[in-house]
Amino acid sequence: MTYMNSPAMKTLLRFGLVADLQYANIEDAYNWNKTKKRYYRSAIGLLGKAMEDWKQNDAKFILQLGDLVDGFCKRTEEPIDCLNRILDIFDKEQWPTLNVVGNHELYNFEKNSLYKSRLFKNLPPSNKAYYTLSPYQGLKVCVLNTYEISVLGELEGTSPYDKAQSFLAERNPNKDTNDPSGLESVDRRFVRFNGAVSKEQLEWLSKELTLATKEKENVIVVGHNPIYLPATDSACLCWNYSEILNILSENCVVCYISGHDHDGGYSVDQNGIHHITMPGAIEHPDSYAVGNLLEDSLVIQGRGDMFEVNCPLRFKLKC
Ligand SMILES: [Zn+2]
Secondary structure (H helix, E strand, O other): OOOOOOOOOOEEEEEEEEOOOOEOOOOOEEOOOOOOEEOOOHHHHHHHHHHHHHHHOOOOOEEEOOOOEOHHHHHOOOHHHHHHHHHHHHOOOOOOEEEOOOHHHHHHOOHHHHHOOHHHOOOOOOOOOOEEEEEEOOEEEEEOOOOOEOOOOOOOOOHHHHHHHHHHHHHOOOOOOOOOOOOOHHHHHOOOOOOEOOHHHHHHHHHHHHHHHHOOOEEEEEOOOOOOHHHOOHHHOOOOHHHHHHHHOOOOEEEEEEOOOOOOEEEEOOOOOEEEEOOOOOOOOOOEEEEEEEOOEEEEEEEOOOOOEEEEOOOOOOO
């Protein structure tokens, strides 16, 4: 039974979701292995259409799951102009947009300047793009930065760059560390276009989840990279995905939502956490979603190639 034809149940809150818009003002082109077409300019039209839909559904916030602008945008303009053009569309409405750091942001901006950019304008300047939002009593969203540790967005010769570079070089012998060739199964994640969360971020997440369990709050965790193999291609996993999974075993977590793997994916882990990898809008035009919070479940309704998911809540909400 789908949400649309289920017996009427009061929807307490709605929100919008979109992943991997990868906007750039350049001609459409195929991906690096020539298997899929990428529609760079269509992000503008798609976002306009999605915003109309979210508005009609009275969305209270938007989850923008990262890779908002493509690394190629600098072929035709300054990345900041490209970023501003797409953010101007989000800003036509008053809703809070929860932005997530993706690898493409870091092809365009140095990490510390990204954290201080318009994408994260509502966070204190010292914040490293991991944060929470409590949009409804009994619901908390935890946004992760799965590139806090990465080669991307760091200046060569600095300590964060050298540490990430040697971590990667020890695990990926290829000359081009964007290439997972020769690596097996989950080791394929040791590529340059992925990253990791820091020890501090893991401790922060752990504290947030312990508190949520105590307060009987349901938690949606989001990050650009998937963290559960059955819901993604192994080459897209966060470097320290297993450390995040261990922390999520706290029984307040309803789902983990990511992008990055443009094919999308879905699976439920042994702790009952729903892992939702949204199809990338850059290769799946018209794909986005509307989240519906009900008294006892979270129903994500897909548009385009995005599927529908029904996640039972951990704690029943008060209407
Ligand atoms: Zn990505």
